[in-house]
Amino acid sequence: MTALPLPRIPADDDVSSPVADEPVALLQLDLSDPLEAASAVYRQVRRGRRVVAVACGRADAPARLADALDAIGVRAARPAPGEALLGAGVAIVAGSDAAPDRSAPTPVRPLRIALAGCGVVGGGVLERVSRDPRFQVVGVLVRDPNKARDPSIPPGLILSDPAALLAREPDVVVEAISDASTGLALIRAALSRGVHVVSANKQAVGGDLPGLTALAESTDARLLYSASVGGGAPLIETVRRAAGQGSIVRIEAVLNGTCNFILNRLAEGGDFDEALGAARDAGFAEEDPSADLTGLDAAAKLAILAHEGLGQSLRIEAVARQTLSVDAVLPAGRVRQIARLDLASGRTGVAFEAVDGDALFAVLPDEANALRVTLADGRILTATGRGAGRRPTAESVWADLEDLVEGQ
Structure with missing residues (x-):
């Protein structure tokens, strides 16, 4: 894959455009591995760039790339000959039959990864790192070593004691545990040793983000947590960019894929219990969905966004839900679970609101998440994407690992 940054060009007049002066990346992609090609595009998208993706290889390369991007929630257009390429988002064009050189320098030493949790997200991460020579999995922490898993874990890697996991001397802990207290304790222990952490655990990260950030700085470790909010949707990155553009006065978002899935089914006349069961079957809801349904999950994510955009420490327990x-x-009409932090009104909470006529929130499919950030000067930045599921969330973790390798 070759990335060629193009000159910055003015964005359209739409105030919802991600950045007022948005950069563009030109990628030449080898579609012999659609997963890796989609990852290359995703990393540029979450950096706030528009992308022109040149899909090289077989004649169906553009279609294969579009399918791979859709699986992680990245929308892409395929402009017809003569149409403009530099619209908002991602444009896919056909490249040559010959694939570009994909060779990458072999690392002197692979990054040693300790994986904590091997469920929906952790299992997706394990699939990726196990086949990449830049990484070496040194241990996988699970609650029940005898439970069958997909993918399966090599017997020598299975551990049930967090201390034993850290004793394997990893370079980075990928933390994808569903339990907040266990995850938070492991993150603190890793950072205190100078071990980098990539986390998808919103309640652990959101519970003490200022403290964790300070701890990471004190030991020269990196703490990355993009997957903790929005799954594959770049919500944290969008809030960071917004804060760089001016003062944020309002954050409002749909942050829980399980609730969104259920609310869509209820709007169609479905039964609550059947909708919850379907959300579990689709991999969006945990076996115990109480954090989703009570708004605790959305409150934790709102706390993370408040820290990123406003520098505020928002206690999860204090958020009205x-x-x-x-x-x-529920209100009449199309309903969403909206997480809101409004400096003007002082309103902070997670509540069910009617969103009929709201172009961003009303039409969100099933597990989708969406974010709207309003700046003091009236500008609005938005982001949407798949907010739950193995592939989108694992993709966000993977992008953090790629950033970590790049930084090394």
């Missing part, structure tokens, strides 16, 4: 249940009384 409404619960989605079979007995919940």
Whole structure:
């Protein structure tokens, strides 16, 4: 893959455009591995760049790239001959039959990875790192070593004690545990040893982000947590860019894919219990979905966004929340679980709101997440994407690992 940054060009007049003066990246991609090609595009998108992706290889290379991007929630256009390429988002064009050189320098030593958790997200990460020579998995922490998993874990890597995981002397801990207290303790222990951490655990990260950030700085470790909010949707990155453009006065977002899935089914006349079961079957809801349904999950993510965009420490327990249940009384019309932090009104909370007529929130499919950030001068930045599921969330973790390797 070859990345060629193009000159910055003015964005359209739409105030919802991600950046007022958006950079563009030109990527020449080898579609013999659509997964890796899609990852290259995704990393540019989450950096706020528009992308022209030249899909090289077989005649169906553009279609294969479009499918791979859709799986992680990146929308792409395929302009017809003569149409403009530099619209917002991602444009895919056909390249040569010969694939570009994909060779990369062999690392002197692979990055040693300790994986904590091997469920929906952790399993997706394990699949990727196991076949990349830049990484070496030295241990996988699980609650039940005898449980069958997909993918399977080599017997010599399975551990059930966090101390034993850290004793394997990893360079980075990939933390994808569903339990907040266990995850937070492991993150602190790793950072205190100078071990980098990539986390998808929003409640662990959101519970003490200022403290974790300070700890990482004190030991010269890196703490990366893009997957903790929005799954594959670049919500944290969008808030960071917004903060760089001016003062943020309002953050409002749909942050929980499980609730969004259920609310869509209820809007179609479905049954609550059946909708929750379908969300579990699709891999969006945990076996215990209480954090999703009570708004605790969205509150933790809102706390992370508040830290990123406003430098505020928002206690998760202090965020007002409404619960989605079979007995919940919802507003009429199309309803979303909205996480909101509004400096003007002082309103902070997670509540169910009617969003009919809202172009961003009303039409969100199933597991999608969406974000709207308003600046003091009236500009608005938005982002959407798949907010749950193995592939999108693991892709966000993977992008953090790629950034870590790049920084090394």
